[in-house]
Amino acid sequence: MTDQHAGHDHTPPADQDGPLTYYQTMEIALRELLVEKGVVTADQIRAAVEAMDARTPAAGGRVVAKAWCDLDFKQRLIADGTAACEELGIDMGPTRLVVVENTDDIHNVIVCTLCSCYPRMLLGPPPDWYKSRAYRSRVVREPRAVLREFGTELPDHFDVRVHDSTADMRYLVLPRRPDGTSNLSEEALADLVGRDCLVGVTLPRLP
Amino acid sequence: MNARFGPGDAVRVRVAYPPGHVRTPYYIRGREGVVERVCGAFRNPEELAYGRSDGQPMALYRVRFLQRDVWPDYAEGGGDTLDVEIYEHWLEPTAARESTE
Amino acid sequence: MQEAGRGPHDMGGESAGPVDQAAHDRLMWEKRVDALVTLLGHKDRQVLRVDELRRGIEQLGAAAYDRMSYYERWVASMTNVLLEKGIITSDELGRRMAEVEARQAEEAGR
Known part of the structure; x- marks a missing residue:
């Protein structure tokens, strides 16, 4: 890319076919x-x-897999998400991270109703749906209906905890480790953890 | 940091509709919840938003609300909750708490 | 009366249709807007705080908020805040935008 040499730049942006808006x-x-x-x-x-x-969601997957395999790390992650991620060599910048844990009867989901706050240092930029009017409007009021649209059906005995990140903290869901994964390596576990389950709209893939 | 509230305290979000940059969502004003944690002290983003960065840090809380207390017609799980980050100047003690002090 | 105190961005609890899960790849200019916001907000510069960017987006007004794309809102707000702070002037920006357009027209005609 040469179009970032500002000032005397005669190269059109690579993505630009028609006239500039x-x-x-x-x-x-x-x-x-x-x-x-x-x-x-x-x-x-x-x-x-x-x-x-x-920056991609792989960093978030790495953090989750480590927490699944190392209970001491998991405790540190929940106590201070930022410090625990930095232990793994992830640059967190100014992010203050809160990790919320899914259990056998609690499911967490993250939103920013006022804008689009998102743990970018761990997941990269937010997907379009996270920034959409539909998601931001509805997930605080009918979370289970929204999760269903993502193919996530929760049993009735679950409590759904929605987290609206309106201010200075950023949130990451620590999903529940899928059953039948006791033999998997940390690397293989990380592959089960996609972006959407770290926001809480889906569950980890099954091996 | 002097935090007025601690974990477990019952609080109400002030009912106010000021103009300007406000960090308390409209839907949560007037609702009652419980402090889940004190997040720390931060300078007020409602001032920072106008380039004024000389203010004192103030306490930021995560407040947990029962969904059925937020939305009277909430139709999903009875134990479902909603956590919102709220700055101290937007919170007041509930009547129940005041009467025990 | 209370609704008048509600900004176009403050949408939690509103009714809306299904969540569209389709994704688009971010365009190069969008990435550069994002990078500029990050750089201008860096603690060594603090030329533009995210709080200011958000305030500027909210001030675009309801019609613009819904009409503009995500990064259009960002670049418009960033520009307005930099104008307020005197880091750029409206006149120099207007002249430079005209130059950019002229350059592009020249290249298109080549």
Whole structure:
């Protein structure tokens, strides 16, 4: 990509076929001005995009698999999510992480009704549905109906705990370890843990 | 940090509809719940949102509400709960708590 | 009267249709907007706090909030906050946007 060399950039963005929209034009102009003024550099922008692309839900899966295999780690994770993730070498930045644990009768699900707060350092950017009006509006009021749309049917004896992350904390669901996985390695367990079960709209895959 | 409330305290979210950047969702105003934890002290985002960053940190709480207390017509599980992060200035003790103090 | 004190972003509990689970890949310009927000909010700069970005998004108004895409809201809000703070001016931004458009038209005509 050469289009981040702001200022004298004649390469159209790779994703751009038609004319630029008003806001795409604004982004280019704003970025060029910020680079010229020395507020940010083109290299910093490029590095930030690369760092963002490198963050995937695999980090969250790794944390969960470790917690399933190491009870001491799990306790530390629940006591201080940020510190426990940093133990695994995950850069948490300024994130203050709260880990909420699913059990035999409690299921947790995360939302941000006011915007789209999400544990990006562990899961990468939020999926579109997480940011959607439908999810943000409904999951606080009819969580089981929303979970059903994701194919998640919970037995009646479960309590559903919805967490609205409105302020400074970010949330990660620690799913229940699936039955019949006692033989699996930590790496194999991590593969069962997809993004959606870390937000709480699904359960881990079965091996 | 001086936290006015502790885990287990019953609280009510203030009923107020101010203009500006507000971090307490509309749906939870006036509802009663219980402090689940004190998250720590943070500067007030309702001030930070306007570029004023010189304020004192204040306590942020996670408050747990029973869903049926939030939505009178809640039709799902009776034990279902909703946790919301709420800054101290949005909370007041409930009448039940005041009478025991 | 109370509804007047409710912003377009404050939607918890509203009724809405099914959750659309379709995903789109983020476009390069969207990633750059995201990167700029992260960089400007970095503790070494603190040019734009996320609180300010959110306030700016809420101030776009209900019609714009629903019409604009996620990253359109971000870039519009970021720009407005930087204008308020005098980090950029409306005039220089307007001139640069015109230049960007002219460059693009030139390339398209090539």
